[in-house]
Amino acid sequence: TDLWMMLVLDLIIISSVLLFNREFTAISFDEEFSQVIGVPVNLFYLLLLTLVALSVVILIKVVGIILVIALLTIPAVTARQFTFKIPRMMMLSSMIGIIFTLTGLWLSYILDVSSGATIVMILAIFFIVTYIVKRT
Template identity: 45%
Template sequence: SFGRSERSDGIIGIMWAAGMAFGIILLDLTPGYNVDLMSYLFGSLLAVPTSDIWFMLLLDVFILAVVLFWYKDFLSLSFDMEFARSTGVPVRMLYVLMQVMTAVTVVMVIQVAGLILVIALLTIPPMLAELFTNSLWKTMALATLASLFFCLCGLAVSYHLDLTSGASIIAVATTGYVLAWSGRSLWRRT
């Protein structure tokens, strides 16, 4: 990152997801191309069974409840594990809980959204949010809203241009991040 405030792991994730998305869009525009491989990489957002939607909704409610209940402990744990331990935070239990929640969420969502969209939505919205706030709570809220916005806009682009939905969502998210980063950089110069 060489003196930049952005995390290099996040930038690599954005570039990888964006490259894959734009490559898939080019394949979508190629006449006669079979998109069977795309279902694993980008999922099948428009063919999600109702049972999966209900399970994801319950999982969302559970994760939201856990995060709200232990928010201050997660905040402490995220920034300084030793400090959290010294203040009595159950570090090991919360760390394992956070890893399990992340793993279950990723496994569930990969089946629906595909590997590349999962990586993109775990990377791009938080990176965008971190451009505008240093608060964990505000980062989570802004990243959630950005994810919703990117998904809705990407689905609209996908529908109107007859493109793969996952690739369209990632293309919109990447474009949104680049515009936000550029706008912030220009704003800071003035």
């Protein structure tokens, strides 16, 4: 049942992002200006927080808090090093999360170690390496 709940939530999140991408981007940058141009800021802010909260609650139950926090932050921070444009950042962050989650799962299977810890370590190493390379 957890997988079905995750699938339904994924569909809701993807649909919401596709339908309301401009509104989410607008309120993320400037709530006051968004309100001036007619965006119902409170509604979209509540929707965004609800989607994040539901994601966290469901994923904590399935994979644990450490992996959830790592997957919410590390891909986004890493993507931010490469682009400042929100659509590119969203795509790159998603790709980083998917690629390194699959890599971590594969490595944990090969090495017979915990998958969550392996995924977090792979993400952290990638972030540190890209951070050092971008700074030098």
